[in-house]
Amino acid sequence: MNDLEYGTRDKRGDWRPxxxxxxxxxxxFPWSPIRVLKWLPAYFFPWNVTFMAVGALFWFFLTPSRETLQTLSWDWPLLLLLRNSALILALYGALELHLYIRRAQGNRFKFNGKFPSEQPSSVFWFKSQSVDNALRTFGTGLPIWTAYEVLMLWCWANGYGPWVVLGDHPIWLATFALVLPLIHEVHFFCIHRLIHVPILYKWVHSVHHNSVNPSPWSALSMHPVEHLLYWSDVLIHLVIPSHPLLVLYHLQITGTGAVIGHVGFDKVEAGQEGAVDTHAYAHYLHHKYFEVNYADGMLPIDKWIGTWHDGTKDGDRMMQERYKKKVEKMNRGAAEQN
Incomplete structure (x- = not known):
């Protein structure tokens, strides 16, 4: 495919839509029902339908019985950790192999024209972004993800929480499933904005932002504190009537879905003329500029608070104006204190 039919590349080799x-x-607003109808297919396909399918596969075939889940032990949590790890190794590893090791599509549709392996840095373990990111993913990311899953399944098995039966409340559960990606977006914005507070950014979130040029393994490369915050949105199922199937779907949105915003490419080519849209550009801009797009744009939260960057030169200009006002405010504060 010719990526210049869909975007432009600057003199550094960086591509933008x-x-x-x-x-x-x-x-x-102004609200448009036609725009909503045109947007709905992208809301479902391919990602959220895929996450639900994986969640259902895990629930019906790869989760122990309720009787087993009632008792905490080492064996069934280990099983969950292994299945979650196998999924992430297969998906993230395949994307890393295809796009970053084999470089099967070169830098076509790649936002940052360079590859992380071309820029070794001492901020990463072993001076390698991919090695550092993978170690953090498997070292604390997947264990904390699985710990939340163990907690939720144990609570369900022992009747702690407002759990309901699938067949008894299909309309409610279907509605809850439909809005779970939106709930995740709101939660993600809240905790993301929190960890950009200077002290938390310095000691916690900076680990994730070391990957200025993100690749698939960057998705879950975080400080353990950020991992704890990131997956805490699943606790909503202990407050709102739910079912374990939706818990596993929710965990797929947060865990498996994290790779979408970090793949580093706008499209993953499939065949000669086909491609899968990643919708990764909004979050890539956050990694590039740090103080824009705290959410992913599914809801207009950043637009409401003035931190939305639409990827254009006008977006660059608005961002610079906001930075200038921020610096001026900080300088006035410092002058008043003196």
């Missing part, structure tokens, strides 16, 4: 990013239409 021609069309500006747009926030999701559900709460964006």
């Amino acid at each position: 021609k069309d500006p990013l747009k926030v999701g239409p559900l709460l964006d």
Whole structure:
């Protein structure tokens, strides 16, 4: 495919889409029902339908019985850890191999024209972004993900929480499933904005932002404190009537879905003319500029608070104006203190 039919490349080799990013239409005003209808297929396909399918596969075939889950032991949590790890190794590893090791599509549709392996840095373990990111993913990311899953399944098995039966409340559970990606977006924005507070950024979130040029393994490369915060949105199932199937779907959105915003490419080519849209550009811009796009744009939260970057030169200008005002405010504060 010719990526210049879809975007432009600057003199450094960085690619950007021609069309500006747009926030999701559900709460964006003036509201347009036609725009919502056009947006709905992208809300479901391919990602959220895939996450639900994987969650269902895990629930019906790869999760122990309720009787087993009632008692905490080492064996069934280890089983969950191994299945979660196998999934991430297969998916993240395949994307890393295809796009970053084999470089099967070169830098076509790649936001940052360089590859992380071309820029070794001492901020990473062994001076390798991919090695550092993978070690953090498997070292604390997957164990903390699995710990939340163990907690939720143990609570369900022992009747702690407002759990309901699938067949008894299908409409409610279907509705809850439909809005779970939106719930995740709101939670992600809240904890993400929190860990950009200077002291938390320095000691916690900076680990993730070391990957300025993210690749698939960057998705879950975080400080353990950030991992704890990141997966805490699943605790909503202890407050709102739910079912373990939705818990596993939710964990797929947060865990498996994290790779979408970090793949580093706008499209993953499939065949001669086909490609899968990643919708990764909004979060890539956050890694590039740090103080924009705290959410992923499914809801217009950043647009409401003035931190939305649509990927255009106008977006660059608005960002620079905001930075300038921030610096001026900080300088006034320092002058008043003196």
